Amino acid sequence: MITIISLFYGILGLIIGSFLNVVIYRVPRGESIVSPGSHCLVCGHALSFWELIPVLSFIIQKGSCRKCGTSISCRYPAVEILTGGLFFYTVWLNQGVQDARVFWYLVFVAILIALAFIDLDTMTLPDGLVYPLLIIGLLGSFVLPGTPGWLESVLAAAAAGGAFWLITLVYPQGMGFGDVKFVAALGAFLGFPHIILAVFSASLAGSIIGLSMLLLHRRKIKQPIPFGPFLSFGALAVLFWGDQIIQFYCSRVFC
Numbered sequence: 001m002i003t004i005i006s007l008f009y010g011i012l013g014l015i016i017g018s019f020l021n022v023v024i025y026r027v028p029r030g031e032s033i034v035s036p037g038s039h040c041l042v043c044g045h046a047l048s049f050w051e052l053i054p055v056l057s058f059i060i061q062k063g064s065c066r067k068c069g070t071s072i073s074c075r076y077p078a079v080e081i082l083t084g085g086l087f088f089y090t091v092w093l094n095q096g097v098q099d100a101r102v103f104w105y106l107v108f109v110a111i112l113i114a115l116a117f118i119d120l121d122t123m124t125l126p127d128g129l130v131y132p133l134l135i136i137g138l139l140g141s142f143v144l145p146g147t148p149g150w151l152e153s154v155l156a157a158a159a160a161g162g163a164f165w166l167i168t169l170v171y172p173q174g175m176g177f178g179d180v181k182f183v184a185a186l187g188a189f190l191g192f193p194h195i196i197l198a199v200f201s202a203s204l205a206g207s208i209i210g211l212s213m214l215l216l217h218r219r220k221i222k223q224p225i226p227f228g229p230f231l232s233f234g235a236l237a238v239l240f241w242g243d244q245i246i247q248f249y250c251s252r253v254f255c
């Protein structure tokens with residue numbers, strides 16, 4: 001059943017998504033995420049309150065700046081809708097779960113969205129987001145009941161980061177050190193065996209998309225694709241459905 005509280009968080013997610021658009025653009029450029037306020041990137045026109053309303057402002061302005069007419073990428077409302085949808089789903093899925101843990105999940109979701117799009121744009125995963133993700137993951141598992149627990153969290157972070165670090169030593173062109181730190185943070189949030197499932201899901205999704213792009217001639221064979229968006233996808237899939245997937249797998253394979 002759709003609850004008022006999940007709808008409320010869905011709307012909050014739209015607003016957070018609007019803020020994530022700012023984060024995605026400014027963090028890789030080393031700019032402040034608070035000042036100056038949101039403005040048109042071409043003419044500098046400062047956005048008024050109603051021009052900041054997620055999705056609706058894009059529709060009302062027909063996807064262009066009110067002052068100079070430059071068209072605005074439809075990725076902006078897409079990120080807002082994605083964040084709103086994932087916030088709604090996270091709260092809806094976790095009814096009855098302690099508020100602090102749901103809030104911890106929402107922070108996780110928001111940072112994953114930002115990192116996925118930054119990696120897509122710049123092929124980097126900025127420390128300014130990856131380190132806070134790792135720290136929030138470890139702290140949450142330390143204090144929140146129902147999470148992996150601090151020991152499992154530390155071990156999963158170290159094991160996942162260590163495994164990826166070894167891969168970068170053997171195959172340095174395959175992935176960067178940003179991925180090593182990112183997967184450690186995911187390990188801290190997800191614990192065992194969920195982190196393994198997340199990496200597996202990410203690799204599977206990456207292979208399918210990578211091959212499809214080759215077949216459709218959208219990519220050259222040596223052209224690298226960022227792994228961050230796939231890791232974010234794998235981590236979210238496991239956050240939402242990890243227990244069910246593991247239960248299903250165990251019931252089929254081991255019993």
Ligand SMILES: [Zn+2]
Nearest residue numbers: 040043065068
């Ligand atoms: Zn403008």
